[in-house]
Amino acid sequence: MATQPLSQKEIEDRLRELPGWSVAEDRLTRAYRLGDHFAATAFVVHVAQIQQELDHHSDLTLGYNTVALSVNTHSAGGTVTEKDFELAERVEGIAPGHGAN
Numbered sequence: 173m174a175t176q177p178l179s180q181k182e183i184e185d186r187l188r189e190l191p192g193w194s195v196a197e198d199r200l201t202r203a204y205r206l207g208d209h210f211a212a213t214a215f216v217v218h219v220a221q222i223q224q225e226l227d228h229h230s231d232l233t234l235g236y237n238t239v240a241l242s243v244n245t246h247s248a249g250g251t252v253t254e255k256d257f258e259l260a261e262r263v264e265g266i267a268p269g270h271g272a273n
Contacts, residue, residue: 175247175248175253175254175255176248176253177245177248177249177251177252178251178254183195183252186257190202190257190260190261190264193260193264198244198250198251198252199243199252200241200242200243200244200252200256200257200260201241201242201243202240202241202260203238203239204240205237205238206237206238206268207268209236209237211237211268212235212237212238212239215239215267215268216232216234216239218266219232219239219241220232222259222263222266223259226255226259226262228243228255228259229243230259231243241260243256
């Protein structure tokens with residue numbers, strides 16, 4: 173079954189469940205601030221493991237103590253789909269403080 177783009181209303185409804193996440197330019201995004209560079213790097217490794225398990229990969233940007241994620245579904249024309257929200261939910265589940273920003 174092909175992955176379908178979510179409607180604007182579906183996206184808005186799902187975003188209510190994920191504080192700190194937003195959609196910009198057809199990408200689901202979130203930035204995290206962590207204690208230091210080592211914590212940010214460790215978080216990236218955990219996110220990479222989730223992405224491998226889901227076979228769905230975001231763009232990750234690692235800063236000194238920050239990690240930014242940006243994702244959409246290429247196979248759905250570069251739009252936001254349920255796959256993107258599944259990844260976001262899994263990342264939130266491992267985020268320090270469950271979404272510390």
